[in-house]
Amino acid sequence: DIQMTQSPSSLSASVGDRVTITCRASETIASYLNWYQQKPGKAPNLLIYAASKLQSGVPSRFSGGGSGTDFTLTISSLQPEDFATYYCQQSFRTRYTFGQGTKVEIK
């Protein structure tokens, strides 16, 4: 199976900060990379698909980049509602795998 590794595992940031989370795949996955946001007690919510395409209804402060094995999720100006855990997921192979998650906390 393709292993997905996120970094950092957690970070502390302030409202207004620019935040970048990275995700690395154990083998090349082209642009088959999705990002989800999960808040406590809630189901995950799709933010970005195909590495850089913004899901309908998701604020434009979220953006995704990368291809091959290295990917990023960037929040351009962190808002109070963005404090959550973020997961990357590969869809190159249908034995889908997720990163371990990055928890974004309030500084």
Add this chain to the structure above:
Amino acid sequence: EVQLVESGGGLVQPGRSLRLSCVVSGFIFDDYAMDWVRQAPGKGLEWVSGISWNSGTIDYADSVKGRFTISRDNAKNSLYLQMNSLRADDTALYYCARRSFDSSGFYHHFDSWGQGILVTVSS
């Protein structure tokens, strides 16, 4: 409005069985492949199993292969997960998720999720 509602979870002893259901509404069920994803308490997301729109393609994570069976009934807008030989490490919140494709037809993702149903395996 797209809705996915799981049911069938609960407390079960190791070695026993449980069947989860997911009833959907708000979209044409047989237009979509569906998946189960689980999350152990305090842990990350783990894909469990997926099924194509016509049940022609089915796959499982190695951790559940041979013990779990995914199925669907398009006439009932329902997805199922039969879980046998349950173990303590199967304890998790189980989500059903809709698998969608982008306009190119190549890139797929989970764009709708249920609220999850808790399965606890303990003696």
